[in-house]
Amino acid sequence: MMKLALLGDSYPSQVRVNPRALGELDVVWVGQSRETFFREVPRLRPQVLALDFMDLTQVPTELIPGMLESTGARHALISYRLPHAPLIDALRSPRVSFLRGPVPLSLLHLRVHQSLDDLKRAGMPPSQGPAGRAPRFSPEQLGRLMELSTQEGCECASQLARLVGGLRGFREYTAGCEPHDEKDQRLHELLDRQMARAREALEEGLVALLEHEHIRL
Template sequence: MVKLALLGESFPSQLRENPQALRDVQVVWSGTSLEAFKNEVPEMRPDVLALDFLELNAVDTGVIPSLLERARARHAIVTYRFARRGVLQQYPAGKVRLLQGPISLSLLRAHVHLAVLDDVLQPQPVRPPVNPAPTPPVAAQPVSPMQLGAPGGATLATVTVPAVPKPPRYTQEQLGTLLEYSSSVRCECPNHLSQIVAGLQAFEEYSKQCENRDDADRQVHAMLYRYTAGARAVMEEALDALVKHENIQL
């Protein structure tokens, strides 16, 4: 049986809500502390690490290879919310699987088995790409600067958001519980809605960390942050109503 170690804020609550999702995987460790993971996991000799980082851009690129080496694990499945392409390209494809999260434990289980299967599959020969005929360049069209707050269909002037966003109502632990919640009827709205709220929360943080070239960039990123926070607050109200309707205890 494959041994799996889980590190992430939502994994423990997901396991409590849906322990059967990893029925043919031996979970040797689950927690939220990176330091505890470093100290306790190596002696358990997991085959695969599942690592959930909300902000992968802020994680030093040496952390994940170091965790693999310390634990002597064969593979790492790394979930994240948003990350720059340059950051994603720095990780070795053979040892590290990158997935945009949050993901359910059922999907994680599938990727655990696929990662182990990679060890026994022989690489297929790759044919050299055929260079297509060059296409003539398209002349760039002048783009007018975005006018924030100006009237018109291409602006956001018709949407009102609070100047000071409301703080998030749901923790990662609660969203993890909802991600694994199983209804008595064929309805997975709590699962999908929790993913939407988690994604909006993550993009709020991502937009605050974006690099700014000038004041115009700062205004755009501040606008993205406010509107995302407003959308997140609206979807949290919808999630509140759904949780109450389904009588879900968080």
């Protein structure tokens, strides 16, 4: 059964009023808070994310890749009222699709299956969960750290947060690459593993630094 997580202002009431509209899809989480999403959804391991935003100009570029990486989801279906072409152009890939909202659950059900069919046609494997440990920091936390200076103007936390965010962005970019052959596929799998290891090492250093500086997020 396909696991689905929904984030949006109207999704909780839609699911409450019409719980059968999503058919056989297993709704493992539905909510409105991004912070709660990052706290609760990664351990649920949904295969598809349905993310509804009012205004895409207010969505940080790293937010959606961070949600995909932290949950290991195969696809994110993004609905919106007000578009933002640079964000759409930057993120559209076999793993991220966009449609104008609000979206009735019956249409969402259809689009989820269409998106998964598109992934199969693109030759992407059934599961693309992240290698290694789930990220320790949400995009919002990394964003706050990038603006932080600690004692005596030290910007180590800011620089480490920037490196972690860069590695996460690179992994998300390579996830959209289409391998030309088996050798190319193996190379991208190697890159994915190495990026995961590098991210984990940097995150451990960042955790140690935050503890040393008594910084709480």
